Amino acid sequence: MAVFTSVTLEDLNAWMPQFPLGKAQNIRGIASGIENSNFFIETEQGEYVLTIFENLNFQQLPFYLxxxxxxxxxxILVPAPVANAEGELCVALHGKPAAIVSKLEGSSQMHPQAQHCAEVGTMLARMHLAGQDFSIQQPNLRSLEWWQATVPSVLEFLDSANRQLMQDEITFQTDFAATANYQSLTKGPVHADLFRNNVMFDGERLTGFFDFYFAGCDAWLFDVAVTVNDWCIDLTTGELDWVRVNTMLAAYHAVRPFTSAESAAWRPMLRAAAFRFWLSRVFDYYKPRDAEMLTPHDPTHFERILRLRIHQDLPALPQLTEV
Incomplete structure (x- = not known):
């Protein structure tokens, strides 16, 4: 959520009459993130978030919104998109797709404890179940096909050890995706980017998930692995905090039990989740786009996590597997 496209208050008020929100009174850019231009806007009807989509097009956006x-x-506690007078959720602003969604209460919990992880696990399982009957199908656009296309474009920026790691892992993940175990995993809409800064809390009360613009249809277990790899680790070392891991998984399992196939796939899926973000951060770091307030994430964080997930003796999910 950097700012690639500038929007003034005058721009906003020329565009806003089509929405039932009254006049805009203030606008300020949101500095975190690296994909879209995001702004907090204050209107006569309250506070909202305006997003201008820098990569996604009008054909892709209906899935997310x-x-x-x-x-x-x-x-499910998520931002609700606001339709204009024509019932459209996505409308052009400065020639780019744009949308307004409700603003969640609270703030991100950047130092989660076990109780926060339990809340996230519960809501993630509820979200997966609630999305089962969503009628639009769109793949996770940052999954295997994107990895296979992107790896060759970034190898030149890596030292020999990391080139080898990246080539070995894309081979491993390609082979894993072809297995019967992977093919049998339960799939549906996933958030795919549920990091600490994409969840809001008011104290210990979870108030919502947001930033769904990496969502797609994928294995639910991938969503769990992405979440565990951020919420349940020591940020300095990348090591898993087993109290937080087990608390989150138990809370999820209480709502939507893990399957035996998911138990068997847990370790490779933790690797997949780490690899996805290492690769995307390498790509963003070495091939950045111009933006106001843009600071690419350090790729070494997820390189470290990937190496740990490869070499650690990680348990499957036997205590959580369905009978």
Whole structure:
């Protein structure tokens, strides 16, 4: 959520009359993230978030916005997109797709404890179940096909050890994706980017998941692995905190039990989740786009996590596997 496209208050008020929100009173850019231009806006009807999409197009966006609307209508705590007078959730602003969504209460919990992880696990399972009957199908656009296309473009920037690591892991993940075990995993809409800064809390009360613009249809277990790899680790070392891991998994399992196939796939999926973000951070770091307030993430964080997930003796999920 950097700012690639500037929007003034005058720009906003020329565009806003189509929405039932009254006049805009203030706008300020959101500095975190690296994909879209995001702003907090204050209107006569309250506070909202404006997003201008820098990579996604008008054909891709209905999946994300309608998924958020679908989840919100089912009681999942997510931002609700606001339709204009024509019923459209996505409208051009400065020639780019743009949307307004409700602003969640609270703030991100950057130092989560076990109780926060339990809340996230519970809501993630509820979200997966609520998305089962969502009618639009769109793949996770940052999954295997993107990895295979992107790896050759970044190898030149890596030292020999990391080139070898990246080539070995893309081979491992390609082979894993072809297995019967992987093919049998339960799939549906996933958030795919549920990091600490994409969840809001008011104290210990979870108030919502947001930033669904990496969502897609993928294995639910991948979503769990992405979440565990951020919420349940020591940020300095990348080591898993087993109290937080087990608390999150138990909370998820209480709502949507893990399957035996998921138990068997847990270790390779933790590797997949680490690899996805190492690769994307390498790509963003060495091939950045111009943006105001843009600071690419350090790729070494997920390189470290990937190496740990490869070499650690990680358990499957036997204590959580369905009978």
């Amino acid at each position: 309608k998924l958020m609307r679908h989840l919100a209508d089912k009681g």
